[in-house]
Amino acid sequence: MSKLVVATTSLAGCFGCHMSLLDIDERILDLIELVEFNKSPINDIKTFTKQCDIGLIEGGCCNSENIHVLKDFRKNCKILVSLGECAIMGGLPALRNGIPIEECLAEAYLDGPTVKGNIHKILPNDKELPMLLDKVYPCHEVVKIDYYLPGCPPRADLIWDVLVALVTGDEMKLPYEVVKFD
Amino acid sequence: MSNKIKFKIDGVTCEAEKGQYIVDAAWENGIYIPTLCNIPGIKPQGSCRICTVNINGRPMTACTTPLLDGMEIENDIPEIREIRKAIIESLFVEGNHFCPACEKSGNCMLQALAYRFQMMAPRFPYSFPVKGVDASHPKIIKDQNRCILCKRCIKSIKDEDGKSIFAFYGRGHKLRVHVDPELADKLTDELAQKAMDVCPVGSILVKEKGFDVPIGKRAYDNVPIGSDIEGNK
Ligand code: SF4
Ligand code: SF4
Numbered sequence A: 001m002s003k004l005v006v007a008t009t010s011l012a013g014c015f016g017c018h019m020s021l022l023d024i025d026e027r028i029l030d031l032i033e034l035v036e037f038n039k040s041p042i043n044d045i046k047t048f049t050k051q052c053d054i055g056l057i058e059g060g061c062c063n064s065e066n067i068h069v070l071k072d073f074r075k076n077c078k079i080l081v082s083l084g085e086c087a088i089m090g091g092l093p094a095l096r097n098g099i100p101i102e103e104c105l106a107e108a109y110l111d112g113p114t115v116k117g118n119i120h121k122i123l124p125n126d127k128e129l130p131m132l133l134d135k136v137y138p139c140h141e142v143v144k145i146d147y148y149l150p151g152c153p154p155r156a157d158l159i160w161d162v163l164v165a166l167v168t169g170d171e172m173k174l175p176y177e178v179v180k181f182d
Numbered sequence B: 001m002s003n004k005i006k007f008k009i010d011g012v013t014c015e016a017e018k019g020q021y022i023v024d025a026a027w028e029n030g031i032y033i034p035t036l037c038n039i040p041g042i043k044p045q046g047s048c049r050i051c052t053v054n055i056n057g058r059p060m061t062a063c064t065t066p067l068l069d070g071m072e073i074e075n076d077i078p079e080i081r082e083i084r085k086a087i088i089e090s091l092f093v094e095g096n097h098f099c100p101a102c103e104k105s106g107n108c109m110l111q112a113l114a115y116r117f118q119m120m121a122p123r124f125p126y127s128f129p130v131k132g133v134d135a136s137h138p139k140i141i142k143d144q145n146r147c148i149l150c151k152r153c154i155k156s157i158k159d160e161d162g163k164s165i166f167a168f169y170g171r172g173h174k175l176r177v178h179v180d181p182e183l184a185d186k187l188t189d190e191l192a193q194k195a196m197d198v199c200p201v202g203s204i205l206v207k208e209k210g211f212d213v214p215i216g217k218r219a220y221d222n223v224p225i226g227s228d229i230e231g232n233k
Helices: A016-022 A027-034 A064-076 A085-089 A092-098 A101-111 A156-168 B022-028 B078-094 B109-116 B152-156 B181-185 B189-198
Strands: A004-010 A035-037 A052-058 A061-063 A077-083 A132-137 A147-149 B004-009 B012-017 B052-055 B058-061 B072-074 B140-143 B166-169 B176-179 B204-206
Touching: A004 A016, A004 A064, A004 A156, A016 A052, A016 A156, A027 A035, A027 A156, A052 A064, A052 A085, A052 A156, A061 A064, A064 A077, A064 A132, A077 A085, A077 A156, A085 A092, A092 A132, A101 A132, A147 A156, B012 B022, B052 B078, B078 B109, B140 B176, B140 B189, B152 B166, B152 B189, B176 B181, B189 B204
Parallel strands: A004 A035, A004 A052, A052 A077, A077 A147, B004 B072
Antiparallel strands: A061 A132, B004 B012, B052 B058, B052 B072, B140 B204, B166 B176
């Protein structure tokens, strides 16, 4: 049987979910026997080189680039998994959702206590920079998501069990102690 | 004189006092019907609907309905579980529940119910309402983002003259539970703690406290909410 192909990305996340994936410790050796990694920050493959079976999405969507990457994942992965609270509900970045975007930018670049030297009062406006969205969106409000793994981050044991279940086709075990929102 | 009558929950014959509220009768028989706005011993109001059961085929709130002889109650069936899950999901999207940063996480009834009913992501879109935090009082913080408007604080936290420290303010989607600033100034440490404990979520917090129990040791870290009641069997 050929190995299933896994891709991962971190959108508006802190990489904690990827750290938790690495927290499966020596089982990572078993994992690379079971799956092959394609586009992922773990191996630094930047673009999809083939159709993937499983896409793990960390983080919600806070800018136009996140939307682009997420849609690219949807196109290139059979199964998409929202990994962690930020992907599921926006997480800490979504704390800005009640604050107008102008105020957020002003606090960050003009008026905040740590702002120094922006004498021309410029907001970052290079064309290369992704546009901020009006608010941070959960991934399933942008594309269809097939599975959700809650947690901040999701427990390593949960990620491991679910990946193994997806590879073997067995039913997912979701033990009470590992499905948590924090 | 005992007034015990027989009734059935999910086909299991149970016994309890006639006229008792169904929730209390079920719990005594070791059957968990979830509650959220209800406080045992205080007049029920049936506002959160999480205790919805089918009574003789009709959905009704178990916290407000008195028990009658021979009632047939459906509780743990797919249809009822789905209603409860939808209620929990709607409460999550109507507020701003950032559990990873919440002082009540692990001890929160709403979160615990979400665990019990295996909410992975709500089916409704998040509304991210603008609600605010009131930290102006000496002893407590009132975080409106997490308030589910259950009225538990209004009903049970009173000063020695019987005046409520918390009260409803506004209507419809602008309804909030506000704190009376004068009464809050005089709040004792004990009453502040009682208010935090009676709030099922993290909307009332005692200042300069929080995260004092490590993850893994909090109320709902290892066993689902209701396990103690099911242990009564
Ligand atoms: S009140 Fe409960 S559900 Fe809301 S953020 Fe806090 S722990 Fe989560
Ligand atoms: S503050 Fe807490 S107890 Fe009071 S109504 Fe809101 S959720 Fe209920």
